[in-house]
Amino acid sequence: MNTKRRSSAAFTLVELLVVIAIIGILVALLLPAIQAAREAARRSQCMNNLRQLGVAMLNFEGSNKGLPPMALNWSNKEMNDRYKNAAGLPAGAGWYDDHGWYIPLMPYIEEAGLAGLVNPDKAFSDVSNLAARQQFLPIHSCPSDIGLQRNEWADSNWARVRSNYVVNAGNTVYGQHKLGTCPGTFPACIEFGGAPFVPSKVGKLSRITDGTANTLMMSEVLVLPETAGWGGPYSDAQTALGGQVFTGFHTPNAQGAENADALARQGEWWTGRPDVQAGWLAQGLPVAADGDPADPVSVSSREVPPAALVNSNFHKQQHIAARSKHPGGVNASRCDGSVDFVSDSIDRYVWNAMTTAAGNEVISQ
Numbered sequence: 001m002n003t004k005r006r007s008s009a010a011f012t013l014v015e016l017l018v019v020i021a022i023i024g025i026l027v028a029l030l031l032p033a034i035q036a037a038r039e040a041a042r043r044s045q046c047m048n049n050l051r052q053l054g055v056a057m058l059n060f061e062g063s064n065k066g067l068p069p070m071a072l073n074w075s076n077k078e079m080n081d082r083y084k085n086a087a088g089l090p091a092g093a094g095w096y097d098d099h100g101w102y103i104p105l106m107p108y109i110e111e112a113g114l115a116g117l118v119n120p121d122k123a124f125s126d127v128s129n130l131a132a133r134q135q136f137l138p139i140h141s142c143p144s145d146i147g148l149q150r151n152e153w154a155d156s157n158w159a160r161v162r163s164n165y166v167v168n169a170g171n172t173v174y175g176q177h178k179l180g181t182c183p184g185t186f187p188a189c190i191e192f193g194g195a196p197f198v199p200s201k202v203g204k205l206s207r208i209t210d211g212t213a214n215t216l217m218m219s220e221v222l223v224l225p226e227t228a229g230w231g232g233p234y235s236d237a238q239t240a241l242g243g244q245v246f247t248g249f250h251t252p253n254a255q256g257a258e259n260a261d262a263l264a265r266q267g268e269w270w271t272g273r274p275d276v277q278a279g280w281l282a283q284g285l286p287v288a289a290d291g292d293p294a295d296p297v298s299v300s301s302r303e304v305p306p307a308a309l310v311n312s313n314f315h316k317q318q319h320i321a322a323r324s325k326h327p328g329g330v331n332a333s334r335c336d337g338s339v340d341f342v343s344d345s346i347d348r349y350v351w352n353a354m355t356t357a358a359g360n361e362v363i364s365q
Contacts, residue, residue, distance in 0.1 A: 101167055173297055
């Protein structure tokens with residue numbers, strides 16, 4: 001019987017190498033598109049978080065006739081009076097260690113259980129409020145960033161969570177007053193134009209005379225990586241240290257030494273702390289010319305309201321810019337509940353005007 005040898009159907013080595021090369025080229029071409037699609041999805045989720053927080057803010061406003069205070073107290077006297085002359089306050093606690101807008105918003109984002117963990121007769125930094133301070137809430141995390149981070153986790157008085165979203169404290173500094181030589185022209189003189197969030201009381205929407213659609217409510221900051229000890233006020237949205245707000249002093253994601261965020265008490269958390277410095281640089285946060293975060297704005301008592309100097313310890317002279325991991329800009333919500341993606345290239349005057357509530361600026365379109 002005659003038999004015929006079957007011809008081989010296998011690929012040659014050259015053919016395999018050609019196929020692999022083609023696949024590699026296709027992957028290289030498709031990968032940027034895939035990454036862009038993933039970032040678009042993350043940015044969309046971030047916008048949705050801000051939208052939900054914005055709706056919660058407006059629901060709070062409807063129930064309480066104003067937006068929650070950015071700082072429950074604005075002086076140690078206010079704090080001591082509220083908690084019966086410091087009874088039960090942790091040693092060294094000040095007004096900046098107490099509540100900001102974070103906990104009051106909880107019932108309006110379906111977290112009434114977390115709000116129930118808070119003892120209203122004690123400062124937020126009291127040990128009785130530890131469980132509330134250590135809760136991780138995904139709505140406060142932008143998926144493009146490194147995620148929620150633990151802060152001073154081993155200390156029952158100070159342990160809390162760093163997060164991404166902060167409220168608008170106006171167009172100058174946390175102390176909400178004018179900057180520079182005034183009267184004058186922008187930016188040598190920056191007159192404070194009001195803000196939707198204010199200290200010690202609710203912020204009434206009726207005082208947003210610039211219009212709720214023209215005034216920012218919330219935006220993003222980057223989250224600092226975990227540190228064993230205090231790593232500074234940046235991205236600390238739970239308390240009133242100043243990290244719970246942003247201001248319009250610098251434009252979004254502004255880089256360079258001249259655009260560094262100004263933060264108080266650096267000797268306590270930056271000097272000699274390579275863990276903090278490494279995390280700061282890893283997040284791409286700009287530092288001043290001396291390699292540290294910028295110093296808080298220097299002021300004299302003649303230039304600012306007295307309340308912006310009382311018990312300040314430079315907290316009220318801080319300014320923090322909106323920052324994100326989204327290429328080209330940040331997500332920001334407005335006081336009418338809408339959310340936009342704002343380009344890093346936005347004009348400084350326009351951005352500053354968007355952070356005022358009653359600045360009456362004239363902006364040409």
